[in-house]
Amino acid sequence: MEFTVISLLNGLSYGLLLFMLSSGLTLIFSMMGVLNFAHASFYMIGAYLGFAISKSVGFWPALVLAPLMVGLAGAAVERIGLRAVHKHGHVSELLFTFGLSYVMVELVQLIWGRAAVPYPIPPELDGPLFTLYALAFPVYRAFMMLVALLMLVAIWLLLTRTRIGLVIQAALTHPETVEALGHNVPRMFMLVFGGGCALAGLAGVIGGNAFVTEPAMAATVGSIIFVVVVVGGMGSLAGALLASILIGMIQTFAVALDWSLLSGLAKVGFSVSPEFPVYRLLSITLAEVAPILPYMLLVLMLIFRPKGLLGTRES
Amino acid sequence: MSVPALELREVRKQFGSVEIIRGVNLAVNKGERLAIIGPNGAGKSTLFNLISGRFGVSSGEISLNGQAIQRLAPYEINRIGLSRSFQITNIFHRLSVFENLRCAVLWSLGYRYSFWHKLSALKDARSQAEHVMESIGLSWRRDTPAGLLTYAEQRALEIGITVAGGAEVILLDEPTAGMSRSESDAAVNLISKVTKDKTLLMVEHDMSVVFGLADRIAVVVYGEVIACDTPAAIRENAKVQEAYLGSHAPDQEVL
């Protein structure tokens, strides 16, 4: 019981972190048609900047400064690089961000080295929030959820209550019309790209110390957020939220469960000898399979509901 | 009189809560040339999209030579014998003019997804493509990438791709859009030539084109056909004059 509650909360916090990342990706993709392959790299930069600023000034300033810096970097990338590639089409834009992801990882390694950096959780947020019997739910996880929820509310308010938000909403489904209405689309692009990257950076600041901060972190989370966006439905923020939480839950629960078909069979009285041909298949535990579950979900989605959970637009 | 080449029965189309096509009934006879006219936003292009399978109908039936096609995919409808052109030129811009046309004939000649036939050895594909290329007057642009053609040339290629496959029912969506007077006249001759003995359904704004080509005219206003008759009768029709010409720009009165 306590395992379920704690895992639920952990899954929720991880899922919300995934949403922070995938929401930025969805916004950028929906508005600009650009799939930002380097999105997870901006997440990584956010974590590293969070680490660096924490070390010198402190965590709380890092929480504000790092996302801002990442956002500015994103806007600069859009202005200097991506803008030159717009005219060559979406594939070129995607390839640009693809190359960018390589370069960003190399630059990070150049500055901070190839090993993981010790990005600590600030002492005031360390420790358990509450314990249920023997299992503890960390304060920091609650903090992550809080930040993610605040961000969620902020995005929602921005999109529904401000003028720029309305324009962005319109552009989510009808980008050409928005352009035809005379809005300064290049500037909006820069803003949206920078904003999306800032979100990724924020996720990095709060996620980097909860998980690990190393050059490979971009690659590990990068493909997962693609899965989130496709499963949730291209262009749907609500779908991204749903898919993020779903995948967050699935991964968190699976990692902790030792169930396998073998143990299931054992429970009903069957035992299988190791010589049995598909023994390996039967003996795989859910914990071992956990890494591929999001991708299996992707495959199932594609077979039964290609549009995604709440998909609206065909890409 | 046999089965109409194309028939629409109580066709309706809704986008969200807005009903764009509100119960269209239309029958096009084999070999007939029907022009669809109407004010902007009346739903003419939507009708084309419904007939050709680009959109699905909300309700109603569309049949091609008696066969229901309203639930079929565009490629299935094309294979049965209906081909359409587009208002915004929709060609294969990196392929040459000849290649564009050759692609358009491949399915109808039965080559399907073959990856064992050498293209250059397919004499029937080549001659049919060349024949169409000749009739649209683009033989001298045979190897030019389609994206580099002039606008009028691209429109001609657009029509060429549409008819190359030998479909019996041809839908042309504003074929003379954006053309000058002389270009339009040339286009009318071209359309006349390539759709000889075929059933033609055409959306047009240019009245001289309409009156030059059409056997009958259907007038669509607010998603309904308010009149469908010979050009002479349409000219006299009071409802048409009020609904259509009343909102029409003065320079178009070539009646």
Place this chain on the structure above:
Amino acid sequence: MSLHTINYSPINTGRWFVWTGFIALLILAPMLFSSGGSLSLLSLMGTIMIFALSYNMLLGQSGMLSFGHAVYSGLGAFFAIHAINLSASNSFFIPLSLVPLVGGIAGLTFGILFGYVTTKRSGTTFSMISLGIVELVFACSLMFPGFFGGEGGVSGNRVFGKALMGVSFGPQIQVYYLIAAWLLISTVAMFAISHTPLGRIANAVRDNPERAEFIGYDTQRVRYLMLILSGFFAGIAGGLSAINFEIVSAENVSAARSGAVLLFTFIGGIGFFFGPLLGAIIGVLLTVMLSEITKAWLLYLGLFFILMVMYAPGGLASIIMMNFRLMANRLFMPLLPSMLKVSSAGLLVFLSMVMFIEMTYHLSLESAQGTTIQLFGAQIDTAQPSGWLIAAVAFIVGVVVFLRSRTSFMDAWDEANAEIERRIAGSGR
């Protein structure tokens, strides 16, 4: 009128020349570069050339950007290495020269399997799905050590059975010729496929998928078939890789390897059939040789790739062909002075950036070995400002000259190309 339906014999002679030249190159290469290291390099290039060509069937010919093509080559490699081991232990025999076919069939089969799912969507969504699939397979490869060999992978010995006419495939030179033979077969096959109805319709789907539907083609089916065929050839490349290295591991089915073939193919040029061949050669040279010279090689590769995307999206092949076209039209020589000026300025900027990058890399990652590095034959002390100053000055000078000479060069370039287009348009009538 009949001028343009003439038979294509002039072009055919050219074509025979090119193919004969290709075969000659394949046969003679190991004689020109005969050291052991070179032979390994040539063999590696051969396998990657097939891999890149198969990749371009998707990207350049059908407009499908895949981030997970290593699935097909990697799984092909695994099946190949198992076939080798089974043949060696006499449970099942297949001569080594046919082992790449085993890889090909594996690639084909998985193309049928995975392709069904991945081609349900097109465009950017397809790209994302392809990444998901490669991550799926990669993760699976670590979960089933029985087939995939776990961390260490699966190794084998390509020398088994009786040597036929003295050919045991032990020595690298024999492996090279095996790879070259398969490269020739695959290149001819893929070239032929691009000139079939499916190949041409795939081009149409690339250019305008919607219109392709309206001329009677199910675009999903077209993309599915191209993926299956592409998987077949990727599997052949994987099988040859298994033979060449005698070991296959999870890395063979990784996203990293998929990314590499994308990089190479794009750099080579996706718009021309020979582009991937060129890209494979350059790519292998860059990764293998550059990585021995500098630690920053992946950074250089990434930056080079980005610059190509921004300024030469047609790749090296398009740059070469455009210059050939200028030469054929006798418009190249007038452009040469401004081209040289822009190029040398660009070179200066590049060299100064190399200085910066190398010095920074040294400071950051190798400071334990002292502060001096070897660069362009000179010793530079990274702790002293002199080296940095030189780099900075060179950079600024280069950038200024580049920006100044760039506009006039671009104008001249555009004018020359416009002239060529005019000539093409004019010659028609």
